[in-house]
Structure formats: structure tokens, C-alpha cells
Amino acid sequence: MVQDQSRQPETLLIQYWHVLKKRQLIIGSFTGLLLITVIIATAMSTRYYSAAAVVEISPRAPQVFEVEQVSEMGTTSSPAELRAYYGTQYRILQSRKVMERSIQKLEEDYGIIDFESVEKPESFLRGHLRLSPQAETNLVHVAIEYPDADKAALFANVIADVYREQNLQKAQDAASDALMWLQEQKGDYEERKQTSDRSVHEFKRENGLLGFDERYNTTLESLAEVQSAWNEAHTRRIATEAEYRELARKEGSSSWEQLITHLALTDNILNDMQSHYVGLEQEDIRLSVRYLAQHPERVRINTEMDGVRQQIRGRVNELVSGRRSEVDVITRRESALKERLDTLEAEVEALDERRIELQFLKGAAERDEELYKSLDRRMSEVDLSKLVQANNVQVIDAAVPGDKPVRPNMPVNIAMALFMGLLGGAALSFLAEYLDSTVKSRDDLERIVGIPMLGYVPLIDPAEMEALTSNRDRSIFVNARPRSAVAECLRSIRTNIMFRTQQRAGHLPFRTLLVTSAAPREGKSFMSSNLATIIAMTGSRVLLIDADLRRPNVHRLFELSDEKGLSDVLSGHRSLESVIIPSHVSGLDLVVAGPIPPNPSELLGNERMQNIKSMIRGYDVVIIDTPPVTVVADPMVLTPLADGVLVVVESNRTSKSMVTQAVSRLEQVSSRILGAVVNKLDVQKTGYGYSYYYEDYGYYSEEEYEEQTRKLG
Numbered sequence: 001m002v003q004d005q006s007r008q009p010e011t012l013l014i015q016y017w018h019v020l021k022k023r024q025l026i027i028g029s030f031t032g033l034l035l036i037t038v039i040i041a042t043a044m045s046t047r048y049y050s051a052a053a054v055v056e057i058s059p060r061a062p063q064v065f066e067v068e069q070v071s072e073m074g075t076t077s078s079p080a081e082l083r084a085y086y087g088t089q090y091r092i093l094q095s096r097k098v099m100e101r102s103i104q105k106l107e108e109d110y111g112i113i114d115f116e117s118v119e120k121p122e123s124f125l126r127g128h129l130r131l132s133p134q135a136e137t138n139l140v141h142v143a144i145e146y147p148d149a150d151k152a153a154l155f156a157n158v159i160a161d162v163y164r165e166q167n168l169q170k171a172q173d174a175a176s177d178a179l180m181w182l183q184e185q186k187g188d189y190e191e192r193k194q195t196s197d198r199s200v201h202e203f204k205r206e207n208g209l210l211g212f213d214e215r216y217n218t219t220l221e222s223l224a225e226v227q228s229a230w231n232e233a234h235t236r237r238i239a240t241e242a243e244y245r246e247l248a249r250k251e252g253s254s255s256w257e258q259l260i261t262h263l264a265l266t267d268n269i270l271n272d273m274q275s276h277y278v279g280l281e282q283e284d285i286r287l288s289v290r291y292l293a294q295h296p297e298r299v300r301i302n303t304e305m306d307g308v309r310q311q312i313r314g315r316v317n318e319l320v321s322g323r324r325s326e327v328d329v330i331t332r333r334e335s336a337l338k339e340r341l342d343t344l345e346a347e348v349e350a351l352d353e354r355r356i357e358l359q360f361l362k363g364a365a366e367r368d369e370e371l372y373k374s375l376d377r378r379m380s381e382v383d384l385s386k387l388v389q390a391n392n393v394q395v396i397d398a399a400v401p402g403d404k405p406v407r408p409n410m411p412v413n414i415a416m417a418l419f420m421g422l423l424g425g426a427a428l429s430f431l432a433e434y435l436d437s438t439v440k441s442r443d444d445l446e447r448i449v450g451i452p453m454l455g456y457v458p459l460i461d462p463a464e465m466e467a468l469t470s471n472r473d474r475s476i477f478v479n480a481r482p483r484s485a486v487a488e489c490l491r492s493i494r495t496n497i498m499f500r501t502q503q504r505a506g507h508l509p510f511r512t513l514l515v516t517s518a519a520p521r522e523g524k525s526f527m528s529s530n531l532a533t534i535i536a537m538t539g540s541r542v543l544l545i546d547a548d549l550r551r552p553n554v555h556r557l558f559e560l561s562d563e564k565g566l567s568d569v570l571s572g573h574r575s576l577e578s579v580i581i582p583s584h585v586s587g588l589d590l591v592v593a594g595p596i597p598p599n600p601s602e603l604l605g606n607e608r609m610q611n612i613k614s615m616i617r618g619y620d621v622v623i624i625d626t627p628p629v630t631v632v633a634d635p636m637v638l639t640p641l642a643d644g645v646l647v648v649v650e651s652n653r654t655s656k657s658m659v660t661q662a663v664s665r666l667e668q669v670s671s672r673i674l675g676a677v678v679n680k681l682d683v684q685k686t687g688y689g690y691s692y693y694y695e696d697y698g699y700y701s702e703e704e705y706e707e708q709t710r711k712l713g
Contacts (some may be wrong), residue, residue: 003111016430018311023429030428031421040408047405051153052132052143053160054397057089059138079219090131093142093163102155102162110154127310128152129159139396156399162701168391171499223344230337238329243323270315279310306455347674399577451647451663452675454500455493457527459651459682464621472584475557477529479585482537490534497531500674510620512613513674514642516663519629523648523679527551528625536587540620543580545591548627548640549600552593558583565594569612576615605637613641623683630664636669644674651681 011439020027059082092098099122106112132141142160146152162197246358260274284301291298465474473480478487502512515531517524525548532544545566546554555562560581568574569591582592597603616622624642626635639645645666649659659676 020426021428023425024368026322026429027247027422027425030425033416034421034424035414035417038413042300042408042410045408046124046147046408048145048147049149049402049404049407050130050143050145050419051156051399052130052141053156053395053399055140055142055163055394055485056138056394057086058392058394059085076530082280086133090133090140091141092166094129095124096122097157098163098166099123101166102159105158105162106155110158112151112154116153120665120709125155127158128155142399144231144399145406149403153399153401154353155256157395160395160399164393164395165389167393168377169444171391188693199515219344219348223341223348226337226341226344230334230341233330233334233337237327237334240323240327240330250443260312267315267319270312270319270464273308273312273315277305280305280308313693324383379391407483438657451659451673454496454646454675455489456651456678456681457489457493457523457530458679461488472559475526475559476529477535478534478537485533486530490530494531494534495644497644497674498535511644512622512624512642514624514626514635514638514645515624515648516666517628517648517650518630518658519650522633522648523630524628524648525557527646527679528558528623529554532588532621532623533585535621535623536585541586541618542588542621542623543591543616543619544583544588545622545624546593547604547624547634549593549597549603549634550627550632552596554590554625555592558590560590560592562592562594565592567600567603568605569594570608571597572608576612601632601634601637609638610641625690629665630658636671639666639669639671643672645671646674648679649676 029558102126103115103121107115108651115124118124128144128146130141130143130145132143134138134141142156142163144152144155145161146155167696262268280301284298284305287295287298287301291643293302460477464484465477467476468477468480470480477484478490482488497513498511501513513527513531515524528544532542536542544554546552547557547566548554549567552562552565555565560583564574564579566579569576569579576591579591579594582588583590613622624638626638629635629647647659647662647666663673
């Protein structure tokens with residue numbers, strides 16, 4: 001059997017469409033019922049009118065004066081903060097506090113009595129409230145839907161006014177609370193300021209720091225002067241000591257002339273002495289040219305030179321001693337200045353320590369004073385803000401009564417009912433399909449039950465059936481309508497059966513097919529008779545045996561007598577040849593059941609039945625029609641005689657569990673189950689891809705069948 005594998009499996013969407021098409025009555029009924037219910041309910045419903053007040057909710061209250069608000073009504077900036085802020089305001093608009101105040105105002109100011117009979121008035125009013133924020137603005141529509149248009153507008157306006165008043169009152173309450181708190185804090189900080197001031201004064205008095213700044217500045221000036229004088233004395237001492245040490249070194253060495261020359265630079269007397277000595281020395285040199293050393297003139301000059309030399313030495317010694325004395329004087333001055341400097345530094349250090357403590361006390365006093373002034377200034381601002389408090393909630397448009405009801409909306413309700421009806425009907429269809437345990441598709445047989453599907457026989461159109469005048473033609477439908485859809489499907493089934501039994505039959509003179517069903521009244525006899533007719537129409541000789549000795553039906557289909565038949569053969573009263581009846585179909589003979597015996601199971605299981613195949617001569621195919629396998633054991637007794645068993649299943653009637661039970665019973669006796677045939681299938685309603693049956697199960701024409709038969713045998 002050659003099958004076309006090119007067609008892709010059916011998609012789930014197509015299967016869903018077939019389910020919906022099959023269950024269209026459920027969908028239509030459910031949708032119609034829902035539509036009628038909705039139309040009646042809508043027509044009988046109370047008419048509601050809508051009125052909306054437009055309220056502006058700004059994130060920040062407007063500034064009347066340049067006065068900082070105590071509690072900002074809105075200080076949001078980021079998108080997340082804005083969403084949270086407006087979400088909070090919308091919840092406040094629907095809060096129990098706003099609802100209760102609105103109801104109170106409606107009852108007291110407008111005499112509304114609609115809430116007196118309501119158990120929870122605030123919930124009742126909130127149930128009629130609808131908030132609709134306007135995108136990209138600070139506006140929100142406060143809408144009321146109510147049976148009375150005038151009351152709807154009144155309720156919306158009152159709710160908007162109450163919300164605005166409470167928002168302003170909340171800000172004023174915050175200002176009042178802040179003012180009370182500031183007054184308490186001002187008294188505390190005034191006392192703290194006085195305590196700080198007293199602490200500063202007491203510290204100055206106890207530490208003698210009255211006039212501290214003047215004293216501290218004077219001490220710093222004295223310290224600077226002494227520091228400068230000491231630096232000068234210290235520098236001078238170092239220089240004088242260095243000079244003295246150099247003079248003392250030269251005085252004690254051979255550098256006497258250099259010492260004189262050095263001192264003469266700064267001392268005029270020594271300079272005159274040295275000049276006089278040099279003049280005498282030059283005079284002696286001049287006289288030495290003319291006179292000897294003993295000459296009186298030269299002796300006088302030498303004597304005067306010795307005297308001047310003695311004077312020079314004395315003057316040098318005097319100058320060196322003076323340098324020493326100067327060093328001592330400068331050293332003593334430096335020491336005195338150092339003592340004075342240490343004293344002043346100690347005094348400044350002591351003053352700095354007290355100054356730090358004083359500055360700490362003064363800093364605390366200044367902070368207390370600043371806080372006190374800030375609180376006093378803030379109190380003035382808060383007191384003023386109470387008088388000029390601005391509101392960030394404003395009613396832009398008051399609600400006006402509507403002239404047309406907003407609900408119920410008949411077109412919308414009908415559209416919704418239609419949509420929900422179709423949706424619910426589809427859901428019920430799938431639920432019914434899920435709960436339907438009957439065999440409906442190829443998957444039910446092959447995947448769940450576990451046997452192959454050989455084909456299906458479609459449900460015959462009643463009009464086509466009525467067109468046939470003879471009951472026999474209606475029963476043997478394929479003979480009366482050989483080119484009908486039923487005949488074509490049976491030809492495909494015949495082809496599948498022949499190929500499945502080809503190897504099993506082998507060299508045997510004929511093939512034997514046993515036909516049974518899972519339950520009664522599934523069209524088993526109709527299937528046997530019409531299948532035998534289709535096979536006979538190929539030119540084969542076919543023998544149809546009615547082995548249903550309990551409720552035989554083949555003789556009725558062919559309009560024959562059942563006076564003699566299989567029961568007579570099995571009981572030994574007649575031979576098989578004597579009960580074979582030629583039918584009106586060429587090539588098809590029948591063995592009817594005959595008289596119904598009291599012991600059908602014993603007859604079917606006796607030796608004559610087991611040897612009946614040896615009695616058959618001249619036939620190509622033998623078809624045995626048997627009772628339902630789940631009702632009696634007759635089919636299981638007869639299965640050893642057959643080359644294959646065909647199970648007939650009625651579409652949308654036989655449950656999968658019953659088919660499974662039938663297959664299980666046949667397998668217990670090692671029956672060779674060829675497959676199942678789905679009978680009475682409404683293709684238009686069921687779907688499931690049966691329109692592709694011929695492709696899936698290999699439909700063959702007569703010529704193709706004959707050609708394949710020759711190839712196989």
C-alpha cells in the first residue's frame with residue numbers, strides 16, 4: 001500500500017476550528033441565551049446619569065507672599081514621586097473622611113435623605129464615584145453616576161468642595177501645630193540664651209577677663225616688641241662675640257700689625273697713633289742715610305717711636321677689653337629680654353587657654369541667640385501664612401446635570417454579551433469535547449486505544465436515503481449507489497484489508513475476515529454486507545456468513561428468509577452447500593443465521609464450526625458477521641477461523657473505554673486485529689481532517705488494486 005507522505009499533519013488551529021464547528025449548537029445556544037438575558041436585564045435596569053466636576057490638583061501651592069510655607073502641599077519633582085503624590089490624593093478623594101463629610105453636608109445643607117436607608121452610606125456614595133485623571137495635566141474628573149441627574153451633579157460638586165476644604169484645612173492645621181510648637185521652642189531657647197549669656201559673664205568675672213580683648217591685644221603687642229628686641233640683641237651678641245674672638249686670636253698671635261690695622265679702621269685715635277708712628281719711622285729711615293744710630297737726632301726719634309708704640313699697644317688692649325665688655329653687656333641684655341619674652345609667652349598661653357574656653361561659651365551663646373532669633377522670625381512667618389494660606393486644590397468646572405443616561409448602554413452590552421457568549425460557548429464546546437469520551441478521531445483509535453484506523457464510513461444523507469425506494473437498496477447502499485462517498489470509503493477500507501491480509505492468507509484459497517463491534521447497534525451488519533458487496537464488485541467471489549446467532553440481521557438487509565442457515569449446519573441438520581443463498585449482487589453469496597438456537601455459544605464452538613473453512617469451495621473472500629465482542633464471547637470463539645478481525649466503531653457514540661475493552665478481549669485470544677472502521681461519521685460536523693482520508697489511508701482505484709494484487713501474489 002503506497003501512501004502519500006507529502007501532506008503535513010493538521011495544525012492545532014484547524015482542529016480547534018473543527019471542534020467549534022462540531023459544537024456550534026452549544027455555542028449558538030449559549031450565546032443566544034446570554035444575549036436574551038442581557039437584553040432583558042438591560043431593558044429592565046435603572047438608568048444612570050453622570051456628572052463630573054473638574055478639579056485641579058497642583059503639586060505645589062501658589063505663593064501669595066514671599067513667605068516660606070510651614071508644610072508644603074506638594075514638593076514632588078521626580079516622576080515616581082509625582083505618581084505617588086497623585087495616587088495618594090486620589091485615595092484621599094475616596095477616603096471615608098471625605099465621604100462622611102460630603103454626606104453630612106448633603107444632608108444638612110441640601111436636605112438629601114437618600115443615605116438614611118443605606119447601611120453603609122460612605123460605601124454607597126463611594127460606589128457611585130468615578131475618578132478620571134486627564135493625561136498630561138493636573139486635572140481630575142470627579143464624576144458621580146446616579147439615577148437622578150440633578151443629584152449626580154450635586155454629589156460631584158459637594159465631594160469636590162469637601163476635598164478642597166479639607167486640603168486647605170490640613171495645611172492650616174499644620175501651620176497651627178507648627179506655631180504652637182514654635183512658641184514652646186521659643187521659650188526654651190530664650191531661657192537657654194539667657195543662661196549662655198550669664199555663663200560668659202561669670203567666666204570673665206571669675207578669671208579676671210573683663211576687658212579681655214584690650215588686655216589680650218596689649219599683651220600680644222608687648223610680646224611682639226620684646227620678641228623683636230631679643231632677636232636684635234641675640235643677633236648683635238653673636239656678631240660681637242665673633243668679633244671679640246677674632247681680636248683675641250690676633251692679639252695672642254703674630255698678627256699684631258693686622259690687629260692694629262683692623263682696629264684702626266674703626267678707631268680714630270688708634271688711627272692717628274699709627275699714622276704718627278709711621279711718620280716717625282719714615283723720618284728715622286731718612287736720617288739713617290746721614291747719621292748713625294747713636295746720633296742724637298736718631299736717638300730722639302727712636303725714643304719717640306717707642307713711646308708711640310707703647311701708646312698703640314695700650315690703645316689696642318683698651319679696644320680689645322672694650323669689645324669684651326660690650327659682649328658682656330649685650331649678653332646681659334639678651335638674657336633680660338629672654339626672661340621678659342618667656343614671661344609674656346606664658347601670659348599669652350594662659351590667656352589663650354582662657355580665650356578658648358571663653359570663645360566656646362560665647363559660641364554657644366551666639367548659637368542660642370541665632371536660634372532664638374530664627375524661631376522668632378519663623379513664628380512671624382507662620383502666623384502670617386495662616387492668614388494668607390494658599391490652596392493647591394481648585395475646582396475648575398462645576399458639575400452640571402447630564403441629559404442622557406450613561407448606563408446601561410444597550411449597544412455596548414449587546415456587543416459584550418455577544419463577545420462573552422461566543423467566548424463562553426467556545427469554552428463550553430472545548431469542555432464538552434474534553435468530557436466526551438466517545439471515539440471521534442483517528443488519534444482516539446491509534447494513540448489512545450492502540451489499533452490502526454482502516455477508514456471511515458460517512459453518515460448517509462437522509463435525503464439520499466429517502467431517494468431509494470427499496471429497503472434492500474437502502475441496506476445494501478453501495479450496490480444502489482456505487483459512486484457515492486460511502487462506496488468510495490468502503491473501497492479504501494477494502495484495499496487496506498486486502499493488503500493487510502495478503503501475507504497471512506499466503507497460499508490459502510481464500511481470505512477470511514471476521515467483523516465485530518465493541519457495542520450493539522453500531523452498524524456492524526451494515527458494514528459486513530456493504531463491505532462484502534464492494535469486494536464482490538471487484539470480480540471476486542465473496543461469501544458472507546451471518547454468525548450472529550442471537551440477533552441476526554443479514555437476512556433482513558438482503559430481504560431473505562432465515563428458515564435455514566448457519567444454525568442448521570452447526571446442528572448437523574443441513575450441509576453448508578444447502579444453505580448458501582446467492583444474493584442480488586453478482587459474486588456475493590450468503591449464509592444467513594437461520595433459526596435462533598437456544599445454545600449459540602456451544603454451536604459456534606463445536607467441531608463443525610471449526611472445520612467450516614474446509615467446507616467452503618470456490619470463494620476468494622469469506623466475511624463472518626459476529627455479535628459485539630463486549631456483550632458475548634462468540635467473536636472470541638470464532639477468531640481462530642479468521643485471517644484478520646475488523647472492529648466497527650460508531651462515531652461519537654462508542655466510548656474509548658469500550659473499544660479498549662473490546663480490543664483487550666480480542667488480544668486475550670491472540671486475535672489478529674487488522675484495525676477499526678469508524679461508522680456513521682458526520683464529516684461536515686466532526687472534521688478532524690477526514691477530508692484527507694484518501695491521502696492518509698491510500699485509496700486505490702480498481703485498476704491500481706488489481707495491479708498491486710498481481711505484484712504481491
